[in-house]
Amino acid sequence: MIETKNLIKTFRDGERETRVLKGIDFTAADGEFVAVMGRSGAGKSTFLYQISLLDDPTSGEVVVAGHDTHAMSPDEKINFRLTRCGYVFQDYALLPELTALENVMLPLMMQGMRLSSARPIAEEALARVNMRHRLASRPSHLSGGEQQRASIARAVAHRPRILFADEPTANLDNESSGIVMEIFRELHRAGQTIVMVTHEEQYAAMAQRIVIMDDGKIVSVGHTA
Amino acid sequence: MLYIRIGFFLALRQIRHASLWTTGLIVFVMVLTFLNLVVVSGILVGLIQGSVDAHRRQYTSDVIISAFNDRTYIENSPAVIAIVRSLPEVAAASPRYRAGATLEANYRTRKDADKRNTAGAQIIGIDPVAEDAATHIADSVVEGEYLAPGDYDQVLIGSFLLKQYVPVDNPGLAALDHVAPGARIRIRIGETEREVIVKGVLKSKVQDISRNVYMPDTQLRAMIGRNDGNVAEIAVKLKSGADPLAVRDALVQRGVDQAAKVQTYADAQPQFLKDIVTMFATLGNVLSSIGLVVASITIFIVVFINALTRRKFIGILKGIGIKAGVIEISYIFQSIFYAVLGSAVGLIAVYGMLVPFFAAHPIDFPFSDGILVAHPGETLVRVGLLVGATILAGYIPARMIVRKNTLDSILGRN
Numbered sequence: 001m002i003e004t005k006n007l008i009k010t011f012r013d014g015e016r017e018t019r020v021l022k023g024i025d026f027t028a029a030d031g032e033f034v035a036v037m038g039r040s041g042a043g044k045s046t047f048l049y050q051i052s053l054l055d056d057p058t059s060g061e062v063v064v065a066g067h068d069t070h071a072m073s074p075d076e077k078i079n080f081r082l083t084r085c086g087y088v089f090q091d092y093a094l095l096p097e098l099t100a101l102e103n104v105m106l107p108l109m110m111q112g113m114r115l116s117s118a119r120p121i122a123e124e125a126l127a128r129v130n131m132r133h134r135l136a137s138r139p140s141h142l143s144g145g146e147q148q149r150a151s152i153a154r155a156v157a158h159r160p161r162i163l164f165a166d167e168p169t170a171n172l173d174n175e176s177s178g179i180v181m182e183i184f185r186e187l188h189r190a191g192q193t194i195v196m197v198t199h200e201e202q203y204a205a206m207a208q209r210i211v212i213m214d215d216g217k218i219v220s221v222g223h224t225a
Numbered sequence: 226m227l228y229i230r231i232g233f234f235l236a237l238r239q240i241r242h243a244s245l246w247t248t249g250l251i252v253f254v255m256v257l258t259f260l261n262l263v264v265v266s267g268i269l270v271g272l273i274q275g276s277v278d279a280h281r282r283q284y285t286s287d288v289i290i291s292a293f294n295d296r297t298y299i300e301n302s303p304a305v306i307a308i309v310r311s312l313p314e315v316a317a318a319s320p321r322y323r324a325g326a327t328l329e330a331n332y333r334t335r336k337d338a339d340k341r342n343t344a345g346a347q348i349i350g351i352d353p354v355a356e357d358a359a360t361h362i363a364d365s366v367v368e369g370e371y372l373a374p375g376d377y378d379q380v381l382i383g384s385f386l387l388k389q390y391v392p393v394d395n396p397g398l399a400a401l402d403h404v405a406p407g408a409r410i411r412i413r414i415g416e417t418e419r420e421v422i423v424k425g426v427l428k429s430k431v432q433d434i435s436r437n438v439y440m441p442d443t444q445l446r447a448m449i450g451r452n453d454g455n456v457a458e459i460a461v462k463l464k465s466g467a468d469p470l471a472v473r474d475a476l477v478q479r480g481v482d483q484a485a486k487v488q489t490y491a492d493a494q495p496q497f498l499k500d501i502v503t504m505f506a507t508l509g510n511v512l513s514s515i516g517l518v519v520a521s522i523t524i525f526i527v528v529f530i531n532a533l534t535r536r537k538f539i540g541i542l543k544g545i546g547i548k549a550g551v552i553e554i555s556y557i558f559q560s561i562f563y564a565v566l567g568s569a570v571g572l573i574a575v576y577g578m579l580v581p582f583f584a585a586h587p588i589d590f591p592f593s594d595g596i597l598v599a600h601p602g603e604t605l606v607r608v609g610l611l612v613g614a615t616i617l618a619g620y621i622p623a624r625m626i627v628r629k630n631t632l633d634s635i636l637g638r639n
Contacts, residue, residue: 054544055632075548082546093541093635097242107545109231138242154545 001162001193002028002051007060009046009216020046022216023060028195028209030161033188035207036197042213044197045166051195052085052164053077065161082110086155088165092147094139100126100150101135104157111158125157126150129183145176152183156192163187165196169203181206231547232554239555240562247527248563254523255567255611256574261516262607263575266509267597271583273502276430276593281490284433284460286319286359287469289493290476290485291458297323298455299485308479309459314467317358322350322445323457328386328438329411330401344386344399347437348412350445359462362427365434369406369425376441378421380412384428385435398436412438417448430593459485517610521618524563528556529622536626540634549627553620560619564612572608575599 009021020043028034036044049055051062053069062069065084072080087093094103104122109115126132129149139147148168155163165184169177181203188194188208196207204210205224212220240248281287290309292299299305302320309318324347331342353372357363363371372381384390388400404410408423421440429435446452463472469489476487532539542552580597587594632638 049632054635078543078546078548081544085546087545089541089635093538093544095538095541097238102238106231106234106542106547109234110227110547110551112227115234 001030001032001065002026002195003061003063004051005061007047007050007062008058009043009050009055010058020216021050021057024216024218026051026211026218028193031188031191031193032209033184033192033194033207034196035204035210036195036213037199037201037204037210038213039199043216044213047213048164048166048195048197052087052162053081054087082107083158084161086158086160086163088148088151088155088163088168090167090170092139092144092151092171094147094151094154096139099136099138100131100142100146100153103139103150104154107154107158122153122157125153128156128186129153130179143176144172145179148172148176148180149183152180152187156187162193162195165194165198167197167199169198169200177203228548228551228554231551233558235551235555236558236562240559251524251527251563252567252570254520255563255615256570258516258520258523259568259571259607259611260574260579262513262611263571263599263604264579264597265512265516266506267575267599268583268588268595269505269509270502271596271598272588272590272593273498273505274598275587275590275595277490277494277498277502278596279429279431279593280433280494283360283362283365283429283431285488285490285493286317286460287463287467287490288461288472288476289458289488289490290461290481291488291493292485294486298451298457299459300455301484302453302455302459305481305484306456306459308476308481309461312472312475314463314472314475315461316464317355317462319351319356319359319460319462320442320456321356321458321460322442322449322451324348324350324414324445324449326438327413328382328401329413330404330408332411333409342402344401346383346386348380348414348445348448349437349439350442351439352442356439356460359460362434362439365427365429366425367428369423371425372439372441374441376424377444378419379424379440380410380421381425381427381439382410382423383435383437384426385432386438387426390426390428412440412448414448419444419448430591513607517614520611521614524560524615524618525622528560528619529625532556532623532626536629536634537637539627540629540631540636543627543631544635549624552627553623556619556623557616560615561612564615568608568611572604575604 004024004026007021007024008019010017010019024047036047038044050057051064053064067080098106101122104125105118108118108121123132123135126135129152131146131149131153134142134146142150169180172180184194184196185206198204207224210222210224211218290299290305306318306320309315326346326348327343328346329341329343331339335341353374366381372379386400387404388402391400401410404423406423406425409420410423412419412421427434427439463469473487473489481487539552543549580599583597587596
C-alpha cells in the first residue's frame with residue numbers, strides 16, 4: 001500500500017542545510033495499522049507529510065496505492081488526497097465556520113456529490129464516532145475530544161484507502177484519547193489502512209506494528225502482541 | 226459548476242459567521258464608494274442640468290420657434306401660431322415680441338451735472354396669460370405683482386437690471402439705482418419713448434429672464450409699430466408625456482421651418498452649456514475612478530488580511546483535497562456580496578433619499594439650482610464597474626495566499 005525507498009528530506013535556510021529524513025525505506029501493507037514513534041525532532045511528522053503527499057521529498061521514491069507520487073502533478077496530488085487519503089491532524093483542523101456535519105460533507109461535495117447525497121453519508125460517518133447528537137454544532141461549541149471525533153469522521157467519510165493521523169491524541173485528555181483510539185481500532189478492524197504518528201506508547205501499542213524513528217532514520221520496527 | 230457550487234457554499238458560511246462589525250465596515254466603504262461614483266459626477270453634471278432645466282422650464286419651454294438669425298421676426302407669424310395651436314400635443318404657446326431698449330431711472334430728479342442712470346435691455350412683449358401658461362414666469366416675481374391682461378404702461382423688470390440685486394458693480398452691465406415696484410422708469414425704443422411703472426421684479430438664474438423687461442404685447446406692438454402680428458419667437462409647452470422631438474418634426478413637416486428656426490429645448494441650448502456638461506461628466510468620471518481605485522485597494526487589503534489570518538484553514542482545505550480554484554471562488558463570492566450589498570444600499574440612498582432631496586432642495590449656485598443627476602442606465606454601469614473592480618480586488622489577494630505551499634500554510638511556516 002505504501003512504500004518508500006531511500007526517502008530524503010532536506011530543509012534549506014539560506015546557506016544552511018538540515019537533512020531531516022536520511023534515507024528511509026518503509027512499507028505498510030493494505031489494511032495495516034502502523035504507529036510511528038520517536039522523540040521530538042526525530043522526523044516522524046516530516047515522514048508522515050511525505051508519504052501522505054502533503055509535501056515533496058528532496059529525493060527518494062514514494063509509492064502509495066501503486067502510484068509513484070514523484071510523477072504526479074500538483075492537481076493529481078490534490079485529487080489523490082481527496083479520493084484516496086484521509087487526514088487527522090493534532091489540532092483537529094476543522095473549519096470554524098462550518099458545522100460538524102458540513103465539515104464532514106465538504107470533501108464529499110468536492111468529489112462531486114450533491115448536498116442531498118453527501119448529507120446521509122456524513123451523518124453516518126459522524127454516527128460511527130458517536131457524534132450524531134452534535135451534527136449542527138460548530139467546532140467552537142465542541143470539546144477537544146468531540147472535535148477530534150468529527151475530524152476522524154471527515155477523514156473516513158469518503159472511505160479512503162489510507163488514513164494518516166498526526167499525533168491525534170496529543171491535545172486530548174485520557175478519556176477522550178481512549179475514545180479516539182478505540183475508533184481507530186474499530187476502523188482498523190474494518191480493514192482501514194492507518195499510519196499514525198504518536199509519542200504515546202500506550203496508544204502506539206494499539207497498532208499492529210510500531211516504527212521507531214530517531215535522527216531522521218528508522219531505528220527499529222516491532223510488531224505488537 | 227462544481228467549483229462554483231462549493232465556492233458559494235464556503236463563501237455563504239464565511240459571510241454568515243463573519244464579524245458583524247467587519248462586514249458592516251466593508252459594506253460602509255462600498256456604499257461610500259458607490260456614492261462617490263454616482264453622486265460626485267451626478268452633482269457636477271447636475272449643476273449644469275439645473276441650469277438647462279430652468280432654461281427649459283422658464284424660457285424656451287419644450288419647443289421654441291424663433292426668427293432666423295438675420296431676421297427680427299417670424300414671417301407670417303399668425304399662420305405659424307395657428308399651426309402650433311392645432312397640434313394635439315401642444316398645451317400652451319406664448320408668442321413673444323422683442324425689441325432692444327434703453328431704460329432710464331433718475332430722469333425726474335437728475336440735475337444737469339448728474340450722470341444719467343440708464344441700462345440697456347431687451348423688452349419682451351407677452352400675453353401675460355399665455356406666457357405664464359407656457360413658462361410659469363409668474364413664479365419668478367419676487368417683488369410686486371405679475372402682469373394682468375389689461376395692464377398698460379406697466380412692466381416687469383429683471384433683477385439683473387436693478388442695482389440692489391447685482392452684488393458687484395460690473396462696468397459692462399449697467400443697472401438702475403433706486404428702482405422698486407411702483408417706481409417710474411422711461412423706456413426708449415428707437416425714437417419712441419414711454420414712461421412706465423414697474424409692477425414687479427423678476428428674479429431667476431436664467432439670464433434671459435433676469436436681464437429682460439416684460440410688458441404686455443399690445444403696448445410693445447404699438448411702440449415698435451408692428452401691426453402685422455409677426456412675433457420674434459414662440460415658446461411652446463407640450464402636454465405631459467409628449468415628445469418634443471416628435472412635435473418639432475411635425476412642425477417641420479408642416480413647413481414651419483421655412484419661416485423660422487424650430488428647435489427643441491435641447492437644440493436651443495447654447496453649445497458652451499453642452500460642452501460644460503461633457504467636461505463636468507469627464508471630470509466626475511476621473512474623480513469617481515480615484516474612488517474606485519481606493520475601494521479596490523480597501524477590498525484588496527480586507528481580503529488579503531482575511532485570507533492571511535485564515536491561511537492555516539486554507540492550507541487544511543487544500544490538504545483534504547479542496548481545489549485552489551474553489552477557495553478563490555469563495556473569496557470572489559464574498560467580494561461580490563460586499564459590492565452588491567454596498568451598491569444596493571447606495572442605490573436606495575441615491576434614489577430614495579438624495580435625488581428627491583436635491584430635487585426639493587437644489588444646491589444654490591450663482592448660475593443654477595444644482596440637482597443630482599443619476600440616470601438609471603449610467604448608474605447600473607457604475608454598479609457593474611464597482612462589482613468588477615471588487616471581484617478583481619478580492620481575487621488577487623486570495624490567489625496570492627491560496628497558491629502558497631499547502632504544508633507551509635497548515636504549519637504556519639513562511
